[in-house]
Amino acid sequence: MATYTKRVHYKNRKRQINVGARPGSIIIPDDAVKPQIVIYSFNETDLQTSKGTDMKAITQQIKKCKDHTHWIKINGLGDAALIEDIGTFLDINQLVLEDIVNTHQRPKFDEYDGYVFGTSRVIYFNKENELVNCQFSGIVKDNIIISFEESHLDYFEAVTTRLKAGKGIIRVGGPGYIFYALTDTILDNYFVLLSQIGDMIDTTEDKLYQRPDKSIMFDAQQLKRTLIIIRRSCWPERDKINDMIRSESDLISKDTKLYLRDAYDHCIQAMDMVESYKEVTSSIIDLYLSMVSNRMNEIMKVLTIISVIFIPLTFIAGVYGMNFSREDAHGHLIPDNMPELYMHHAYIYALLLMFFIGAGLVAVFWKKGWFNKL
Known part of the structure; x- marks a missing residue:
């Protein structure tokens, strides 16, 4: 104490x-x-x-x-x-x-x-x-x-x-x-x-x-x-x-x-x-x-790492969260409007993509030794 x-x-x-x-x-x-x-x-x-x-x-x-x-x-x-x-x-x-x-x-x-x-x-x-x-x-x-x-x-x-x-x-x-x-x-x-x-x-x-x-x-x-x-x-x-x-x-x-x-x-x-x-x-x-300044830098570093990891995940979620319809009012397919919406297991694929991107970024930061300095 x-x-x-x-x-x-x-x-x-x-x-x-x-x-x-x-x-x-x-x-x-x-x-x-x-x-x-x-x-x-x-x-x-x-x-x-x-x-x-x-x-x-x-x-x-x-x-x-x-x-x-x-x-x-x-x-x-x-x-x-x-x-x-x-x-x-x-x-x-x-x-x-x-x-x-x-x-x-x-x-x-x-x-x-x-x-x-x-x-x-x-x-x-x-x-x-x-x-x-x-x-x-x-x-x-x-x-x-x-x-x-x-x-x-x-x-x-x-x-x-x-x-x-x-x-x-x-x-x-x-x-x-x-x-x-x-x-x-x-x-x-x-x-x-x-x-x-x-x-x-x-x-x-x-x-x-x-x-x-x-x-x-x-x-x-x-x-x-x-x-x-x-x-x-x-x-x-x-x-x-x-x-x-x-x-x-x-x-x-x-x-x-x-x-x-x-x-x-x-x-x-x-x-x-x-x-x-x-x-x-x-x-x-x-x-x-x-020491206060260094501590603040460490906190900002942690926040930066978290932001870098979640930015691409947020981008993917944002893209597939856009509300564009795949079909028009007469049931015809609209070209170039999110074909992944009708893919089988597309939700699983999107989650796996986000997971691998996040894991890859964590691996890169770990290799550079950023986590050891936190």
Whole structure:
């Protein structure tokens, strides 16, 4: 029995367009969730964690841990006042704040006086099998990194686990290294997503070889659309990482740039996988259409053979089915009007003639090997 690929739904998020709005306007999307703030203050030997929902929690934690590096993790963009307060507290350009709440940005890396700003696309399948494409933004300044995510989902649990464990250089690498770690986590999850898509492609291919039906074309098309979405994120992500490697900002240290080169290679690998999978999905669609076309040709071939066999039989039946009288009204024979009508056993002869003609045609087709190819 054929297995079917799960239908992938795309979580639609309407882009909010405000024609004529002032540059730097902070306009919160209607579906934005209220922010949840977690602050990680850390150094080589200590880690302090606090939670809150407003600017007060941030300032208190920073004053409490003056000799620490601070990662301010904000999940949810549904508070314009908080975004404004953060911009005032860190002296952030209004255009950057606008890019944070305008969640349709392409991945990019921008340098400003005293801080850097970057965005990435977070793509994953949720529990409802919807493909979610949301935005991650980060600001790095002095000993502070602030990350912004659209939902309450803990997408960077692996980074927080490493931070709590305190192993490696994550606590001493500075806020630039944390920004790299978050970017690298996004890339690693691209590979997880591509692995899931690869399994879906294998399932679709197996179905194509075993019992093809029209759902194969729909499955392949939706997988191709998913790959296009990932490709639109991978290409600018590569440029973003390249800009970080070439950055002259002190916030991106030389040691961090070494790790960024590795992340750049991962991004190239993800792009290669996307292109390969796109070719495979296109091949699946083309192969299915070819199989449908070949199947149609086989059906037409069968119908043609049947027609060729019955055409002469139909001709004979048509000739002897003509209603021409053999005698006129006075009982005289009419010349050239079907003398076979008065032959003995003419009906049997006509049937035998049609049988031998049909059998002869079948023998010719069999000798040519047409039946073997059906």
